[in-house]
Amino acid sequence: MSVTGRERVLAALAGEVTDRPPMTLWRHWPVDDQDAAAHARSAVAHHDSLGLDLLKITPSASFMSEAWGARTEYRGDVMGVRDYSFRPVAGPEDWLRLEAIDVTDAPSLSREVEVVRLLRDRLGPDVPLLPTVFTPLSVIRYLAGERFVADLRMHRSAVDRALDAVTRTTVDLVRALLGAGADGIYFSLFPASAAVLSLTEYREAVLPWDQAVMAAAEPAQMRVAHFHLPFPLLPLARELPVNVVSWEHTAEGGPGLAEGRELTGKAVIGGLDQHGALARGGPAEVAAGVRAAWAAGGAGLTLATSCSYPLTAPVGNLHTFADTVRSLPSA
Numbered sequence: 001m002s003v004t005g006r007e008r009v010l011a012a013l014a015g016e017v018t019d020r021p022p023m024t025l026w027r028h029w030p031v032d033d034q035d036a037a038a039h040a041r042s043a044v045a046h047h048d049s050l051g052l053d054l055l056k057i058t059p060s061a062s063f064m065s066e067a068w069g070a071r072t073e074y075r076g077d078v079m080g081v082r083d084y085s086f087r088p089v090a091g092p093e094d095w096l097r098l099e100a101i102d103v104t105d106a107p108s109l110s111r112e113v114e115v116v117r118l119l120r121d122r123l124g125p126d127v128p129l130l131p132t133v134f135t136p137l138s139v140i141r142y143l144a145g146e147r148f149v150a151d152l153r154m155h156r157s158a159v160d161r162a163l164d165a166v167t168r169t170t171v172d173l174v175r176a177l178l179g180a181g182a183d184g185i186y187f188s189l190f191p192a193s194a195a196v197l198s199l200t201e202y203r204e205a206v207l208p209w210d211q212a213v214m215a216a217a218e219p220a221q222m223r224v225a226h227f228h229l230p231f232p233l234l235p236l237a238r239e240l241p242v243n244v245v246s247w248e249h250t251a252e253g254g255p256g257l258a259e260g261r262e263l264t265g266k267a268v269i270g271g272l273d274q275h276g277a278l279a280r281g282g283p284a285e286v287a288a289g290v291r292a293a294w295a296a297g298g299a300g301l302t303l304a305t306s307c308s309y310p311l312t313a314p315v316g317n318l319h320t321f322a323d324t325v326r327s328l329p330s331a
Helices: 005-013 036-050 092-097 107-123 136-154 156-179 199-205 207-217 234-239 257-264 283-297 315-327
Strands: 055-057 071-073 083-086 129-134 184-188 222-227 244-247 267-272 301-305
Touching: 005 301, 036 055, 036 107, 036 315, 055 107, 092 136, 092 156, 107 129, 107 156, 129 136, 129 156, 136 156, 136 207, 156 184, 156 207, 184 207, 199 207, 199 234, 207 234, 222 234, 234 244, 234 257, 244 257, 257 267, 257 283, 267 283, 283 301, 283 315
Parallel strands: 055 129, 129 184, 184 222, 222 244, 244 267, 267 301
Antiparallel strands: 071 083
8 A cells, every 4th residue: 555645754753664755845936936836846846856744835035025125036047036126114113014915916915825726736635735824033134134133232122013014914824825725834933043132132032923924833743844944943943833843954053964863852854964975975974864864863853854845956966866765765
């Protein structure tokens, strides 16, 4: 009897293994990510060609900030990320203009709900769908650029008002995504890094907003906390209702797989450096990387890269990744 992707992923969440470990890979879909049907078509083709177990949905990183007036364009970035041509927050007074938004009235938000609906219709019930949602502070950062830290410290009441508006909108977005057929959310805690804020500062000023969003996702099967930057504040994972953690474990200041699992007490998505062998090496290096990650992570690990892989990664390396995972033993 064949094992479904859903069964493999749920086994990993329980710290178990079925016939083999689950796997996933994801990348951005520039240009396609501006249209729900085109994005869904590309994501399905990618998923099916590699035989992945979990579809992590990767929208434009700017999709939430665009709901509040940010403007972006794709200029050929190798990671598929769009560049900002306008950020609506230029000074502290601009935070006071941000209001909560109805998801159905914001094209960039309702588009992502439609992507989930399309993917669920096309892939059926056996493939877990995990859309990306950014933390309120991540959205604040995209709206203002790097001034957001200074404003958080010097104009706290104004930023708090903006965070409240973004949080209420994000809660509604999470509920809409789950209602459309998502199995959880991939919650990107972009500024949760010691290079940006201290753990104490994050807990006091930011964590309550994240907790409010994750409370809306608590009924879901998969609740992933993704720490994007080096020096991740991984202890926060124990203070959020998440059951999976992802972080840049191959970057500077990123603990390895075994250490991170012990620190967080959660299942893990990851194992490979998205800028390493998968993007720049050959098949032998990719296969060795997969085996080393499985040896370090073991049961409870969904094999993947630690974040989106570059658009330039050789297709052959992607297939080597998938073929190697399929060859791994169950224990």
